[in-house]
Amino acid sequence: MSRLDRIAEFAVAVREAWEENRLIRLRLSGYEGEEAELKSVDMRRVVIKGREKISAVSHFKTRDITKNYDFDEVMETLLAKLSTEFRVATLNSVSFDLVLERHGQKVRLKQTEIAGREAPPMEHDRAKNRPLTDGGKLWLQQLDLAGKNGRVRNDAQDKFRQINKMVEIFAPLIQGLDAKNPRIVDMGAGKGYLDFAQQVEIVGVELRDRLVADGNDNAQQSGFSGLSFVQGTILDFDASQADAVIALHACDTATDDAIYQGIKAGAALIAVAPCCHKQIRRQMEAGSADGRLDFLLRHGTFLEKQAEMVTDGLRALLLEANGYRTKVFEFVSDAHTPKNNLIVAQKGGGGSRPAALDRIAAVKAMFGIEKHYLETLLDP
Structure with missing residues (x-):
């Protein structure tokens, strides 16, 4: 033929x-x-x-x-x-x-x-991957994004755009998980903006009691039976059954705690939007970087930006060393938030572990870094 x-x-x-x-x-x-x-x-x-x-x-x-x-x-x-x-x-x-x-x-x-396989439902946007409508949802009012008339307030438009963009990005990733009812854990959930918008089964982990109580009340009133919030730290939560681990704007090393929990659980998807990069910046300030970088690192504003890129670049390499393929990209314009980078890691195809570890060592030597916090979690 x-x-x-x-x-x-x-x-x-x-x-x-x-x-x-x-x-x-x-x-x-x-x-x-x-x-x-x-x-x-x-x-x-x-x-x-x-x-x-x-x-x-x-x-x-x-x-x-x-x-x-x-x-x-x-x-x-x-x-x-x-x-x-x-x-x-x-x-x-x-x-x-x-x-x-x-x-x-x-x-x-x-x-x-194949035997016993059922056809999937055909409803469009099964995980809400179309943009949210501007108003008419109780949870928007409960999260103080919309006024009494149900419309998103003018001073909440940036936040609303961020949520919309997150839904657009996360929906196909969640739909692609190889699980009938994927278990998604949102580490450092805060008010759970994305959790409410996604409307899939999610557990939000949050340290602050008040936000946990408010989140559960809002979920119940909005009829979201698959959404719940639990009180605790990221590292203390049992994420062993998680299919996906996400963390949006978890500050500094809390992002690394979430990544570590995802790697330890063998989650098919890990996605984090980092916030603050203090741990690596302190080491770069105290260490001995390659002298050829002095024209950048001697300026505070450049040092801050370099610290952000190096921190997240090392996170991506550490994920690759642990069997994940990674993407790092801007998920919204920096006009809406300066913390606009998203690291998406999917299990499988991470490349050569020895090669990734060699690159990590070379980057640390170049920037005078002793150890990334995520390394201490993965290899204490």
Whole structure:
């Protein structure tokens, strides 16, 4: 059977799975086209305004982009893309998985029968990955983001934009977890802005009793049965069953506590938005950095920015050394908050541990750093 015949056979299987309501997911990977930083595309069936569509999430190196298409639009381009742009395609259906692999002019198809798999629900934005509407939600009022009229207050617009952007980022990550009912732990939850916005099962860990009590009251009044808050420190909480660990603006080394808990639990997803970077900055000020960096580090404002980048860069390397692939990017404009970097780590494919450890050692030597706090947790 020729290369084009096998690709056509794969496309027929996709169409049949769609028409029989048996399609779960279609994934294209091994991208080798001209679009910069594109890695893969995940597609699933959704219903939007009563019409069945294909929701396609394109995964780039530092961002994901979601677009919705008619099924026939997808099929028109599938044959061409599998011939020239993607080396691997995977069809997950209710009864079988079908994998297409292209090596030059040769194409291989492998089918694996599956028993007992159910088709996923088709409701759109299952984890609220569309922007929040501006008002009309009780929890917005309870968190003092909206007034009595239900509309978001003018002085809360920046916070509301941050929450929206977080929902946009986190929803596909949570949907991609390999768990029917993923257990998500928010470390240092505070008022739980993101937890309320996500509306999935989340446990918020917070030290302050008042915020814990308020959070549980608000969750109950808003009818969020899957959301709860517990009092305690990040390191004392039992996160062993967590599928995802998140921490938004946990101050200084509290971010490292959350990362450590995620690594220790083997969580599939760890995502943190760091706040404050005092621990590494103090070591950089006291240590002996490479003299070639003096033109930067002798200026306080540059030292502060360098300390932030070095701290988070080392966090990413330590995650990679422990089996995670990482991305670091800005999740909102710095016009809304200066603490706008997000570290996203997903289990698997972290690269070579020895290579990551060598890079960590080299960075510490360059900047005169004795030890990152996260290192002391991972290797006390």
